[in-house]
Amino acid sequence: MESESNLAGGRQKGASLLSQPKAVWAVAFACVISFMGLGLVDPILPAIAKQLHATDSQVSLLFTSYNLVTGIAMLITGFISSRLGVKWTLLTGMVLIIAFAALGGSSSTVGQIVGYRAGWGLGNALFIATALSAIVGFSTSGTAKAIILYEAALGLGISVGPLLGGELGSISWKGPFFGVSVLMLLGFIFITFVLPSTPKPKKKVSLADPIKALSYPALLTLAVVAFLYNYGFFTLMAFSPYVMHLDEHGLGYVFFGWGIMLAFTSVFVAPRLQRRFSLVKLISWMLTLFALDLGVMALGAVNGSSTTVIISVIVAGIFLGINNTLITTAVMQSAPVERSTASASYSFVRFLGGGLSPWLGGMLSKPAAFTVGALVVLLGVAVLIIRRKHLANINMDGH
Template sequence: MSTLTKKAAPVQPSLNAEPGLLQQPKAVWAVFFACIIAFMGLGLVDPILPAIAEQLDASQSEVTLLFTSYNAVMAIAMLVTGAISSRIGIKWTLLCGIVIIAIFSALGGASNGIWALVGLRGGWGLGNALFVATALAAIVSLSNSGTAKAIILYEAAIGLGISVGPLLGGWLGAMSWRGPFLGVACLMVIAFLGLTILMPKATDTGKVAKPKTSLADPFRALKHRSLLVFGIAAALYNFGFFTLLAYAPFVMGLKEHGLGFVFLGWGILLAITSVFMAPKLQARFGAIKSMCAMLFLFAVLLICMGVWTSTQWVVITSVILAGAVLGNNNTLITTAVMNAAPVERSTASAAYSFLRFIGGAIAPYTAGRLAEIFNPQVPFIVGAFFVLVSVVFIWGNKKHLNHVDHAGH
């Protein structure tokens, strides 16, 4: 009898430990596919930035405001996502975000002026804030394979969305710059249906038992030095990230299809490294060392783009290679943030994202203005400077961050 008991005992733990990255509940896959579609929206717009400038008679800096308004509203809205989701539940927060994105992207496709488009992109940012912050928390909480693997899954969805988006955007944008905006609206309808059908109501049952999140919680979370450091570092490196995303299309000298293929390559490398390479780097060298190395390489690529701005193949190659270092860094820093402080994951995500998207809001317009005032090289050099500052900042606060490698997964 004791022998049977001994043999039977290990079976249950092994079953609990069994689920891998791909063995997830339906609810996780519903959010995963909705994430792909949501992040396709970001990449869809990229190949049409020069076309929008030309057809709406707008300057480069005015067109970059499409990213600035989007990220600025997203940053502020991140502060209320926790309060909203703790009251109406994960599922309804995700669905509300999707509906808002669909409405504002459709209105954007019907607009006739750059300033109307900039304002409508801000509304799109509100919807994305509700969706993105909640989606990360949803995948982490619903996953049965641990925090680290759940975050890899989330980053994979981002990578897939960002990589496929430009290709679709280039194809639709070649017909009309309005195509990608209307395309996003249609894709959001598909995401809405998918979540409505596949995500069970049971995912929201915990919302009554849990204390409701207040608007002050993200600010309280930033009192934790580690979370504050990661947030400020992300704001700094996002300056380089969105300089590349919002301004590089103007210097490559490519039409919509060509830009779509360049950012497809960028997104594919981002997806592959975020899933397969980042966990290996973290396991071997630790999150902080790996993060600093990736950010340093990103700064080098931006410097190359700044020095050889007029050499098309250098800019294109640098953009594509940047996908690899950014894919690694995104997974490394997102995993670190989830383990940085003893606060709710949704609150940590909101606090971190608030700071992160402030950098993303300032960078695009700044890049456009620097190019107009000086020359097309300056935005990339300035972007590289901010990324290097983020490396110094992370390394200078290393003693407050080392614990993230030993936190539970």
């Protein structure tokens, strides 16, 4: 992606992770706030079900509508960003998140929240796809370090979000929705004044480009693995709050611990491991351990052991953090297309997995949902191993 890589005015291979232009920090700050939105909602799922007289499966559709629309909308993000430019695409996505998060907080039924979460997902798609390519494009320290910074923002947002969500949720389940809206408004102001305007790309991305990009075997392999892995990821997110038997504060602290593990391993552990082991071996191990962890959650749910589930959720952050950095870095190197197009293609497929799991899992008992999630993640390991030859030429040093 030459047009994007030149945004930073050239790369410095030896540059420090923290030695970044203001534009990178502006987008990273907005990413923290954006990802807080995911964690803010988790501690209030049982409260929503109780106060709005809804079933657990109905509430789980908050994740389904959000992920489904996010995934499908990824197909148009490149088309839009190549015409609006990076800054205006980011701002458009943020406006949608601000509006639909506030509307979610003003809802009186689960059906309304599910619908507004779909609109939130559209804004999320525009923001996420553009933010990742923008950080990589503006960075002067190379792709690998830029993605570590992106994953750090993700981890920080996911870890801090539940704490704030637990505090606001203890007042009212509406609080976290309004909290996301206000925080994203702050991010909008920050991006408006700090992120420089950039010229629109000379090459316009067509609506078909993200689908065409999946014809590259390496990108397709990673996307399918991410689809299956995300099934397990959102099984954890959607159903673990119900079997921990904690209030909003308690759930907030548990997911804070999970997010801290995710952030720490993304930034400090994953880079060290990827220098020592092969990509396929590392991802296979992380996904296998995550699948086993989901299996332990299933046992904890069967035995009614809240402690088992709590510990398993926090430990899952270790495997998820390492895997997130590895697979995102690999995607950026997996196909000779614009990074934004590769990100959109990959995210289109993986978010569909995140939309499917809360819907299907809602039809099962909680132990069965965790068990199926574990089996689907293991299927991802099988796909990775079978198609490993397609990943042999991926350059993971990011330079």
